[in-house]
Amino acid sequence: MARIAVMGAGSIGCYVGGRLAAAGADVVLIGRERLAREIARHGLHLSDYRGGSWSQHPAQINIATSVTAATQAQLVLVTVKSAATLAAGEELARVLDAQAVVVSLQNGLGNAQRLRQHLQAQTVLGGMVPFNVLQRGEGRFHQGTEGELEVEAHVRLAPFLAEFERAGLPLRQPADLPAVQWGKLLLNLNNPINALSNLPLKTQLSQRAYRRCLALAQREGLALLQQAAVAPARLTALPPAWLPRVLQLPDLLFGIVARRMLAIDPLARSSMWEDLQAQRATEVDWINGEIVALAQSLGRSAPVNARLVELMHAAEQGGRREWSGAELLAALTAAL
Ligand SMILES: NC(=O)C1=CN([C@@H]2O[C@H](COP(=O)(O)OP(=O)(O)OC[C@H]3O[C@@H](n4cnc5c(N)ncnc54)[C@H](OP(=O)(O)O)[C@@H]3O)[C@@H](O)[C@H]2O)C=CC1
Numbered sequence: 494m495a496r497i498a499v500m501g502a503g504s505i506g507c508y509v510g511g512r513l514a515a516a517g518a519d520v521v522l523i524g525r526e527r528l529a530r531e532i533a534r535h536g537l538h539l540s541d542y543r544g545g546s547w548s549q550h551p552a553q554i555n556i557a558t559s560v561t562a563a564t565q566a567q568l569v570l571v572t573v574k575s576a577a578t579l580a581a582g583e584e585l586a587r588v589l590d591a592q593a594v595v596v597s598l599q600n601g602l603g604n605a606q607r608l609r610q611h612l613q614a615q616t617v618l619g620g621m622v623p624f625n626v627l628q629r630g631e632g633r634f635h636q637g638t639e640g641e642l643e644v645e646a647h648v649r650l651a652p653f654l655a656e657f658e659r660a661g662l663p664l665r666q667p668a669d670l671p672a673v674q675w676g677k678l679l680l681n682l683n684n685p686i687n688a689l690s691n692l693p694l695k696t697q698l699s700q701r702a703y704r705r706c707l708a709l710a711q712r713e714g715l716a717l718l719q720q721a722a723v724a725p726a727r728l729t730a731l732p733p734a735w736l737p738r739v740l741q742l743p744d745l746l747f748g749i750v751a752r753r754m755l756a757i758d759p760l761a762r763s764s765m766w767e768d769l770q771a772q773r774a775t776e777v778d779w780i781n782g783e784i785v786a787l788a789q790s791l792g793r794s795a796p797v798n799a800r801l802v803e804l805m806h807a808a809e810q811g812g813r814r815e816w817s818g819a820e821l822l823a824a825l826t827a828a829l
């Protein structure tokens with residue numbers, strides 16, 4: 494059986510790695526000491542929005558705090574935040590066999606490329622996680638929204654596909670992963686809005702003023718993508734180009750037209766909110782910052798996303814962390 498290592502055991506790493514292990518795969522989670530202590534004390538308890546649950550005792554979980562645990566791995570799932578990708582790649586390069594397959598299960602566009610800087614001998618593939626995972630403490634991780642994992646199509650994934658199927662997390666292999674990543678990035682433009690609202694995703698997206706903030710950020714991104722001749726993949730019931738218009742609908746109508754967009758666990762929050770709470774640098778430069786960088790490459794500007802980047806950096810440094818929808822909308826509109 495193939496050894497699978499998860500580099501960066503946190504929300505996504507513990508959930509995906511834990512589901513694979515629960516289905517019998519040989520998984521080692523590589524994470525921080527605080528997580529190792531939590532799992533040693535409580536075990537790992539996974540649940541999903543459909544009512545599924547998978548519990549493992551501490552003795553059933555293979556968790557390590559050093560990258561040397563990845564030495565024998567044939568497959569490595571990288572689940573660190575974007576700021577930690579280069580360091581993770583450097584650590585992995587010290588121990589991985591040249592035959593190892595490394596998959597980035599991260600948001601943003603360039604993490605696989607960053608890993609390749611250090612992992613030149615290995616096969617490094619980009620991926621995309623569509624669903625939300627909330628850490629609830631005491632070894633509990635909850636998948637709060639739907640969707641299937643997507644990984645850049647590659648023949649070297651074949652030996653692992655059955656393990657993901659068995660775990661109930663089948664891997665889709667799209668021919669055009671960058672289009673999928675751009676489609677996801679357009680959705681993730683909401684991450685700073687959610688973090689700055691200090692509200693659960695469902696509550697935040699139920700309020701029109703916050704949705705209008707997202708519509709502004711997406712409209713800006715969509716116009717730039719069109720100019721760059723990039724067609725983002727459709728990841729929701731609605732095509733990406735329709736989203737800004739639908740987001741602006743009054744609350745009642747939005748609830749009807751976009752019912753599936755609000756099918757979110759009431760407690761779920763964005764990963765950027767989690768970073769802000771944990772006093773970590775957020776991924777805003779790798780998400781909204783990508784729209785700003787795209788604008789620059791086209792000789793244009795992206796004032797709404799640039800403002801969101803500034804507001805997040807201010808919040809990271811102890812600035813304002815709680816904005817009403819109307820206040821945030823006014824701040825973004827003023828940037829136009
Ligand atoms: N959470 C979610 O719902 C979703 C997240 N994503 C994306 O998935 C990726 C992972 O996110 P998420 O799981 O939330 O992140 P987390 O912060 O929950 O987990 C990452 C963990 O990896 C640890 N870590 C970082 N570097 C190393 C290292 N070198 N060795 C061992 N451990 C390390 C971090 O510790 P420390 O903080 O101390 O550095 C942290 O505990 C991100 O790109 C995110 O955007 C995508 C979809 C949904």
Ligand SMILES: CC(C)(CO)C(=O)C(=O)O
Pocket residue numbers: 600622623624625626680681684762763764765
């Ligand atoms: C699933 C989603 C879009 C929202 O939780 C996410 O990717 C994140 O939190 O980073």
